[in-house]
Amino acid sequence: MPAVQETIDRVRKIDVDQYKYGFQTEIAMDKAPKGLSEDIIRFISAKKDEPSWMLEWRLEAYRRWLTLDEPKWARVHYPKIDFQDLYYYAAPKSTPGPTSLSDVDPELLKVYEKLGIPLREQEILAGVQKTDASELEEASDNVYKSGRVAVDAVFDSVSVVTTFKKELAQAGVIFCSISEAIREHPELVKKYLGSVVPTSDNFYATLNSAVFTDGSFVFVPKGVRCPMELSTYFRMNEKNTGQFERTLIIAEEGAYVSYLEGCTAPQRDENQLHAAVVELIALDDAEIKYSTVQNWYPGDAEGKGGIYNFVTKRGDCRGHRSKISWTQVETGSAITWKYPSCILRGDDSSGEFYSIAVSNGYQQVDSGTKMIHLGKNTSSRIISKGIAAGFSQNTYRGQVSAHRKATNARNFTNCDSLLIGDQCGAHTVPYMEAKNSTAQFEHEATTSKISDDQKFYVMQRGIPEEEAIALIVNGFVKDVIQQLPMEFAVEAQKLIGISLEGSVG
Amino acid sequence: MNMHTTPQRTLAETALIDAFGERLSLLPGDGAVMLKRDDAIEAIKGGLPTRRIESWHYTDLRRLLTSVPDFDPAAVAKAIAPIVEDSSVLPVLNGVSSAKLPDIEGVAVQRLSEKLTDGSIAPGLDPYGTDDAIGALNTAFVADGYFVDIADGAELEKPLELQNLQAGGQTHVRLAVRVGAGAKAVIVERQAGEGAALVSSVSQLVLGEGAEVTWLIVQEQPDTATHLAQFKAHLGKNSKLTLFVMNAGGKLVRQEVVVRTTGEGADFTLRGINLLAGDTHTDVTMVLDHGVPHTASTEVIRNVVTGKARGVFQGRINVHQYAQKTNAKMACNTLLLSDDGEFSTKPELEIFADDVVCGHGATVTEIDHSHLFYLMARGIDEKTARGLLVKAFVAEVIEELDDEAIVEALERRLDDWFLTHG
Numbered sequence: 001m002p003a004v005q006e007t008i009d010r011v012r013k014i015d016v017d018q019y020k021y022g023f024q025t026e027i028a029m030d031k032a033p034k035g036l037s038e039d040i041i042r043f044i045s046a047k048k049d050e051p052s053w054m055l056e057w058r059l060e061a062y063r064r065w066l067t068l069d070e071p072k073w074a075r076v077h078y079p080k081i082d083f084q085d086l087y088y089y090a091a092p093k094s095t096p097g098p099t100s101l102s103d104v105d106p107e108l109l110k111v112y113e114k115l116g117i118p119l120r121e122q123e124i125l126a127g128v129q130k131t132d133a134s135e136l137e138e139a140s141d142n143v144y145k146s147g148r149v150a151v152d153a154v155f156d157s158v159s160v161v162t163t164f165k166k167e168l169a170q171a172g173v174i175f176c177s178i179s180e181a182i183r184e185h186p187e188l189v190k191k192y193l194g195s196v197v198p199t200s201d202n203f204y205a206t207l208n209s210a211v212f213t214d215g216s217f218v219f220v221p222k223g224v225r226c227p228m229e230l231s232t233y234f235r236m237n238e239k240n241t242g243q244f245e246r247t248l249i250i251a252e253e254g255a256y257v258s259y260l261e262g263c264t265a266p267q268r269d270e271n272q273l274h275a276a277v278v279e280l281i282a283l284d285d286a287e288i289k290y291s292t293v294q295n296w297y298p299g300d301a302e303g304k305g306g307i308y309n310f311v312t313k314r315g316d317c318r319g320h321r322s323k324i325s326w327t328q329v330e331t332g333s334a335i336t337w338k339y340p341s342c343i344l345r346g347d348d349s350s351g352e353f354y355s356i357a358v359s360n361g362y363q364q365v366d367s368g369t370k371m372i373h374l375g376k377n378t379s380s381r382i383i384s385k386g387i388a389a390g391f392s393q394n395t396y397r398g399q400v401s402a403h404r405k406a407t408n409a410r411n412f413t414n415c416d417s418l419l420i421g422d423q424c425g426a427h428t429v430p431y432m433e434a435k436n437s438t439a440q441f442e443h444e445a446t447t448s449k450i451s452d453d454q455k456f457y458v459m460q461r462g463i464p465e466e467e468a469i470a471l472i473v474n475g476f477v478k479d480v481i482q483q484l485p486m487e488f489a490v491e492a493q494k495l496i497g498i499s500l501e502g503s504v505g
Numbered sequence: 506m507n508m509h510t511t512p513q514r515t516l517a518e519t520a521l522i523d524a525f526g527e528r529l530s531l532l533p534g535d536g537a538v539m540l541k542r543d544d545a546i547e548a549i550k551g552g553l554p555t556r557r558i559e560s561w562h563y564t565d566l567r568r569l570l571t572s573v574p575d576f577d578p579a580a581v582a583k584a585i586a587p588i589v590e591d592s593s594v595l596p597v598l599n600g601v602s603s604a605k606l607p608d609i610e611g612v613a614v615q616r617l618s619e620k621l622t623d624g625s626i627a628p629g630l631d632p633y634g635t636d637d638a639i640g641a642l643n644t645a646f647v648a649d650g651y652f653v654d655i656a657d658g659a660e661l662e663k664p665l666e667l668q669n670l671q672a673g674g675q676t677h678v679r680l681a682v683r684v685g686a687g688a689k690a691v692i693v694e695r696q697a698g699e700g701a702a703l704v705s706s707v708s709q710l711v712l713g714e715g716a717e718v719t720w721l722i723v724q725e726q727p728d729t730a731t732h733l734a735q736f737k738a739h740l741g742k743n744s745k746l747t748l749f750v751m752n753a754g755g756k757l758v759r760q761e762v763v764v765r766t767t768g769e770g771a772d773f774t775l776r777g778i779n780l781l782a783g784d785t786h787t788d789v790t791m792v793l794d795h796g797v798p799h800t801a802s803t804e805v806i807r808n809v810v811t812g813k814a815r816g817v818f819q820g821r822i823n824v825h826q827y828a829q830k831t832n833a834k835m836a837c838n839t840l841l842l843s844d845d846g847e848f849s850t851k852p853e854l855e856i857f858a859d860d861v862v863c864g865h866g867a868t869v870t871e872i873d874h875s876h877l878f879y880l881m882a883r884g885i886d887e888k889t890a891r892g893l894l895v896k897a898f899v900a901e902v903i904e905e906l907d908d909e910a911i912v913e914a915l916e917r918r919l920d921d922w923f924l925t926h927g
Binding site for chain 1: 559562826829839841842843844846847848849850851852853854855856857858859860861862863864865866867868869870871
């Protein structure tokens with residue numbers, strides 16, 4: 001079958017080396033010494049001006065971490081990580097305050113420029129500096145026109161700048177770095193931090209609890225519909241640093257927030273570790289929508305380098321009629337180990353998980369979700385699309401469980417895998433656990449290559465082969481792309497194109 | 506999670522290790538067999554599997570196996586009639602095969618104790634993986650069973666029924682069957698008895714080129730018995746195996762199905778019914794390896810869960826890199842009829858070849874209210890209507906077997922279960 005052969009050849013030729021975001025920025029960094037110890041944790045805590053309860057919290061997590069073993073159950077293989085050979089704190093030296101943007105290191109701004117993130121912010125960042133009220137207004141008008149995305153950028157481990165803070169504050173929304181939240185809103189942080197992902201949760205979450213350096217904090221008060229999309233941009237720059245961010249999002253009764261997270265990292269030979277924790281809390285009638293486009297450096301064509309992405313993400317539908325929706329587009333990282341989950345605690349709450357995981361080269365993806373039905377009349381929906389090409393391994397691992405008291409729990413799961421080339425693997429490992437007779441679970445999974453019938457159908461309408469394949473792949477992931485906010489949908493489509501370059505034309 | 510622990514031996518583990526010491530001198534086997542027994546007991550000394558072992562995730566044997574009965578050589582197992590009349594019967598009573606071997610044309614039968622003594626079965630005694638606790642347990646203790654060799658081209662007119670009947674205590678039995686090229690047979694494996702027993706039973710089947718076999722496992726242990734069973738098969742070129750598994754009893758049951766297609770054109774069908782009642786635990790775990798191109802498999806498992814029963818189905822389909830053109834489909838449907846019951850399922854696909862069509866589906870639900878309404882609107886009372894629907898749900902799988910005598914026999918077993926468990 002020459003068509004298949006051609007596809008395989010293209011996959012072989014695929015140039016994962018041409019990582020679009022593979023540039024390094026030479027910025028003076030402020031680093032803690034390598035290794036991990038109680039002293040390092042004290043150093044991080046001191047650097048961040050943290051109150052003593054926070055330090056205690058970290059130290060407790062660290063002591064717990066010392067007793068834990070690395071999890072081995074995921075279908076990923078990598079050399080043992082030497083946790084003493086990492087830097088646990090790296091901050092750009094010229095950390096600017098959010099009000100004095102003119103002081104921002106131009107190198108840093110260049111990074112954002114290269115990233116081309118929803119950084120219409122180039123313009124907006126400049127706008128904030130202006131003192132003239134009318135100009136300021138004009139600038140924020142531009143914001144409205146350009147789609148209204150507030151960005152909190154995390155550069156290595158430190159949140160550099162948060163835009164639109166003022167406008168958000170008018171609505172009562174708190175959007176700042178977690179370090180700032182610990183200082184400014186300790187009562188909120190104390191109440192919610194670790195309440196979804198406890199410090200003892202798992203190896204990487206516990207490590208994160210001990211050493212997290214920054215991340216975002218969002219608090220949407222009762223009845224407020226967050227006036228804009230919130231966004232965080234993560235980027236790893238320094239060599240041998242682990243990036244440990246901690247994100248905490250709270251939506252009070254009836255609140256709504258949509259949060260976007262994008263990640264990139266410069267190209268490096270060594271593997272970099274990324275172990276983040278994200279906690280979402282939705283109270284009665286609240287809704288949180290969390291979207292991720294993950295595009296860390298996946299390693300070169302030989303599978304050298306790349307990011308280890310070991311992330312714990314969990315949402316707690318604590319209130320009745322609350323809703324949490326995860327959408328992820330995973331195209332990067334050498335290894336992804338990530339299971340955004342929903343605990344459906346409140347009655348009538350619902351959880352959603354939409355995922356596209358594209359793997360190429362030597363990437364390994366082990367990702368999925370957990371839907372834990374605890375309350376009455378809870379429902380969940382899982383749509384997962386895996387595309388494996390090159391020498392990659394792509395695993396969906398998901399759990400759906402209904403507790404004894406979860407009457408009328410409903411779940412629908414659909415996970416489809418597409419294989420491009422015969423050197424890659426696609427795996428599906430769903431767990432279904434029903435302890436209630438009124439639970440209704442449906443699960444379906446398929447694995448196949450692009451069928452000749454589909455391709456023939458498209459091609460006989462005069463569309464060339466590469467375009468036909470691209471069209472079919474686009475159709476394959478459409479269900480998930482539709483869930484992304486507009487700005488991200490475009491970026492995501494582009495990313496999938498880049499990731500599969502050569503294999504889908 | 507992941508905390509360091511130093512496991513202490515459980516009562517059951519200690520009992521097994523002690524029993525091995527006591528039984529050793531009575532166990533048949535040449536040097537090679539005895540070496541395998543030593544390796545196997547070492548594996549058990551390492552601890553019974555817990556939920557941390559992925560393949561035992563839902564059946565924590567270490568926790569669930571609370572006691573191990575002593576061997577009871579004096580006990581007498583009661584003979585039972587075969588499910589299909591006029592079948593050739595090979596009974597194993599309380600772990601001992603019959604010295605009187607039937608004379609069937611094209612079939613050579615040997616007692617397994619002889620095959621152990623002369624060591625000719627030694628290569629088949631190896632467990633299939635590090636987590637194969639049933640294989641290890643059986644290899645350590647197996648004393649008897651049958652070795653059946655069906656000649657090339659032989660077509661058995663009557664079903665061959667292999668019975669493993671326990672009478673309390675421990676029984677460890679192995680049933681090995683080789684089916685020659687082009688041969689055809691229907692084989693019934695009966696697992697039953699009357700005591701509070703620990704049973705391990707391993708069945709091994711090798712299908713030659715073009716062989717066609719229907720193998721029925723009918724497990725009806727009393728709710729006092731622990732039943733740990735394994736069915737292993739190798740499917741040669743263009744061979745066809747239809748495996749039917751019916752679990753309708755036992756306190757703690759694990760039935761493993763390990764199938765490997767080794768020849769192109771091999772075709773595997775699994776149909777399973779799990780009828781679960783009382784305070785019991787039943788686990789059906791399948792590992793299916795598509796090792797060569799152009800093979801097909803379909804699996805349909807139907808479960809009915811009542812009382813406080815806990816059911817598990819794990820099905821893993823591995824498609825190896827060279828196994829192009831594989832067609833694999835798996836479905837697991839569960840009717841969860843009680844709030845105290847539970848069912849867990851894990852249908853896995855591991856796929857390394859790209860030109861394949863593989864899929865699985867799984868559902869868990871209660872009886873469809875519109876179906877119930879339909880029947881009740883026609884004057885059928887609720888209990889009868891429910892019974893009809895549940896029975897239809899499982900009978901559908903039996904009817905697919907396409908052999909009248911067998912379908913009738915299995916439906917009788919089904920009726921028996923519904924009579925006692927209403």
